[in-house]
Amino acid sequence: MSARTVLFIAEPQSVTAVFPTLKAAGLQAGLADNLTGALGFIRKSQPCLVFCRPAMQGFDARSLLDQARAADAFPPVIIFTPNGNAEEATRFLSMGARDYWVEPLAWDKIKLVLPPEPTAPQQPEPTAPSQPQRPPAAQAGPGKFHIIGRHEAVLRVLALARQVARSKATVLISGESGTGKEMFARYLHHSSDRTDKPFVAINCAALPEHLLESELFGHEKGAFTGAISRKPGKFELAHGGTILLDEITEMDLGLQAKLLRVLQESEFDRVGGVETVSVDVRVLATTNRDIEGAVAEGKFRQDLFYRLNVIPLKLPALRERGDDVLLLAEFFANKFSAAYGLGQLAFTENAKNWLMDYDWPGNVRELQNLMERAVLLAGAGPIQTRHFLMGDEGWTPDDLTSVGAEQQAASQTPPPASMAEALSVMPLHEMEKRLILKSLEETTGNRTRAAELLGISVRTLRNKLNEYKKQGLDV
Known part of the structure; x- marks a missing residue:
């Protein structure tokens, strides 16, 4: 396939606006408005990508996807439409479409899905695609933030995520621990028009209230003991980009009120400050708890819940995903x-x-x-x-x-x-130390995530690491 040719199957007026940008980037663009013309262009020019309107007069994208499934080698097909919906997205993804986009087509998004330009022809391996044993709909997403799965429940959530990725709407991602909530949050950010801006994540369960407020909103010099200089908060650092509030249900009620102001007014005050700070930040939140139950119990503000729950994404548990386990x-x-x-x-x-x-x-x-x-x-x-x-x-x-x-x-x-005898070869404290260090390595030093993997509290993990430091271990 040509890494520098893209085919559009659409009405000319819906795509030609992006052609000059493609040409400036060194790409050739083809245009077809029927199945015969599209298949002829694919055979002759071997484009690396096909962008297809789902339905036009005399053409239905399903016929193209049928051809793609039957062919030994076929370029990835991305469906794009002016008025998308989750049901249609799920249907086309299950038929083999690589992705489902809502217009307008934009270069900053197209460039994310283009394959890299080949640097040398010495390793021609046309029979070895990147995912040789994976169905076309099994993996989707920009860069390294791929969502793996073909179960209907996953495809439905993924379709909704695609539909809202380019908006500024707040998204509440819920699901059991380990279902991939942060991965979906990163997928949303990197599928948005903020992908080149910061993505900042903070775990609301990892810090007590007074420290969490300072982390979120920053503080002024002298605001409290130890505040020796002004410090910007996570919201300031995420300006222009996205902030992820992980485990939002662990936030104290008093701090929830201050967060609500940010969501409503896009402004806040630093701890100890007198000047109002304005920010442009897209807010994503996650929870592994029953947040509506927390609202009913008075542990979570109802108005904040409604403000966060503009777009709800409920991730299914792995046991509910059928063959996705093997995938x-x-x-x-x-x-x-x-x-x-x-x-x-x-x-x-x-x-x-x-x-x-x-x-x-x-x-x-x-x-x-x-x-x-x-x-x-x-x-x-x-x-x-x-x-x-x-x-x-x-x-x-x-x-x-x-x-x-x-x-x-x-x-x-x-x-x-026996297994017990095999494990007894290593002292228990040594095994504990190795497991803790391994968990930190796997989470790239994220103590909250490491504690979750180990099934212990962050405080317990911190105490263990302090012990190792006293032993001369660099942790």
């Missing part, structure tokens, strides 16, 4: 196999059945961590049920021998007789 397991297994320099790993049928039967209380985050463990234990593969290490069930001395064969051969020590 995500394969994605994470490939990701970690590549990261650790291993070949692509297959799953045994028993492993697949186990993955589908498990309840996944930790959702996608739990699956991701499980796949890293399984890849490391499987080595050359295939991934078997015993590599999930979800307890002692199914493990035998022979299993433990195979997992640790190289280490045992080097030490000339007999294999352990």
